[in-house]
Amino acid sequence: MKSELEIFRDYISERGLRRTPERERILQEIFAKHEHFDVEELYLRLRHKGVKVSKASIYRALRLFVDCGLVREVDYTDGHWHYEHIYGHGGHNHLRCLGCGEIVEFEMPGLSSLEEQLARTYGYRIINHHWEVKGYCRNCQSGRPGSADNG
Amino acid sequence: MKSELEIFRDYISERGLRRTPERERILQEIFAKHEHFDVEELYLRLRHKGVKVSKASIYRALRLFVDCGLVREVDYTDGHWHYEHIYGHGGHNHLRCLGCGEIVEFEMPGLSSLEEQLARTYGYRIINHHWEVKGYCRNCQSGRPGSADNG
DNA sequence: ATATTATTGCAATTTAATCTCAATAACGTA
């Protein structure tokens, strides 16, 4: 199995782009941690380690990572994008609490067969999926049932 | 079955807010059409009909509609949010083509039982869901297999 | 009718993301 760096280098040369230390360093940092991230956080993590890259470069690099399937836009909350690296994972399923904002990742074995069925029905070649289920977690149910109150 | 206006009025009085013609006119306009919309488009549609509401009020109203479950944020593309009204629909499933951007809505009978199972496992009370499957439609498969090229 | 206060509209503000441009550096070629 190729590493994410190899995937990215292949993508770079396919498209006639150039290998730069900035891009590869950003990619490395993204895959160094398993949690979701945003641009600000990624930028600070790099600065903290003494790596000097501009935010402009991070934004530009992220577009490439998303385009070659290494990174996914998770959601747009708090006025900006949140990302995650997805190489190796097939799809992503999130259970999100409307009360406290907690996000639980879950696996669902029956899902892939539903997707195959879907692909046949609509003639699609499926690349990935994202299933987001919203509701209230145990805590938020008992506390204030039926109310989100994010404001 | 309650109308969306009744739902909204109940929500308004529950929270001690006030009924205003602006909010109700915006809501009416949202439910007058069945396609997805964004703030700019909604604003122009209202202006075009001689309804005078500010964008600020639209932004403020949308937050209420989302909060009471009448409207959903579909996605954040082209640098801004896109919405849809969801009252009457349980959840929403989208098949999105990475090539041409086409969005197909589909129904999936087996899904609700999977969700019930999920709810039990994690102790969640589920409000709604959104399942987004990305891939390439028939056309985009034959044209340029494996390449999205949105730029 | 009157008092209270939520809501509106406008303009100013905020801030994520993009763009411009000069300097730099990656890559192909001699």
Add this chain to the structure above:
DNA sequence: TACGTTATTGAGATTAAATTGCAATAATAT
């Protein structure tokens, strides 16, 4: 290895979506 081409970088300017402050207005309770 040196050179020319041009993609990439970083800094700051710019763009535009969304929010906020504030005075005027209007909805609700009494």
